[in-house]
Amino acid sequence: MKRDLFLTREKETEMDQRDVRPDVSQTPLKGVRSNIVQSIRAYRVQDLQDTATQLGHHFLYANLATAQSKQDVLDMIAQQFTFPAHFGKNFDALYDCMTDPLHKSGPQPGFIVVLEHIPANGKFDKEAREQLLDIFRDTADYWADRKVPFRCFYSFAVARSAQAGADKAEGQAAPVQQPVANDGEKMPTDKILDVSPLALRMSSPFNAGYWLAAA
Template sequence: MDTPLRNVRTNIVQSIRAFTVKDLQAAAEQLGHHFLYANLATAQSKQDVIDLVAEQYTLPVQNGKNFDALYDSMTDVVHKSGPQTGFIVVLEHIPTGPKFDKEAREQLLDIFRDVADYWSDRKVPFRCFYSFSVARAPKASDLEAAEEPLLTDKLVDVSPQALRMSSPFNAGYWLSAA
């Protein structure tokens, strides 16, 4: 049988891209790794993200409920609970709104990179896959219920080309446009 994720480094944080959540879950099962999944589609702020990750990963986030506490929960606390075989982690729909801006997204991903380094030092695979939320056109009922304007009200071009251009991770698009 083919080894799942054989072409993916054992300790990495990367975009989910060609993988599906179902495939990653199956790979975790086949490898005997823990599978941790968090759907952050409803999160808007840093605190929402931390709360959802802790809840969906069933982590004991300590006192501060901040990124440091999240790191501690995914490293020291788990390490002290006994030997670990490995982790496949998914952060799906990381928010892209004003309350969770580019800097907050980078801080979140940096925490997971630090967690990957922590487990790498202990020779434990830790692969984290993530995706960002994609703006959708609002429904009429959403517009009526919204107290403040929705971010999607300001989008003019939502063609596939415009969405590809908006992704800083799609270097191939920028290189082929020349």
């Protein structure tokens, strides 16, 4: 009788542990939909990484500040997300790599993705940027259908005006101007971040060996 009671309590404890879910409302993501692609705005990358750790989600980060072309963007995403070697390095392959193979590999806890300084120039114009973001929007929809959170935050690289640089050199306050991309397109000011190097440790679902080796 005592043994049966112990087993019953043990099972109840296991069920209670399985039912515990991280509270998103206690993180910077409060009010952010579980599956969305949006400007990074006032979010700090480190805060998003800490939130991913707190929620037990994969954290995928790519700094594209030095990318110039579509191929550069795909190469850098593949490298920094630690995609497998067979990644085809095109937009369709990017979508495929972040969806079916991961779903079939086992249950996924969720994803927080950061694409920082997406290039804005003649080789990677507005259409290319929208195509890239559409891939991540489709990926967010894919995981939404499977009840898995997928939040992607992005910023654009922008070119500062030459006049602003000259004013700074002379010690004058630079006039407030709407920034423009290298291809002349006006960019929303809420998508601007200063380039700064970040040493981030990624919990990539594509590189399980990384964590086993670090354990």
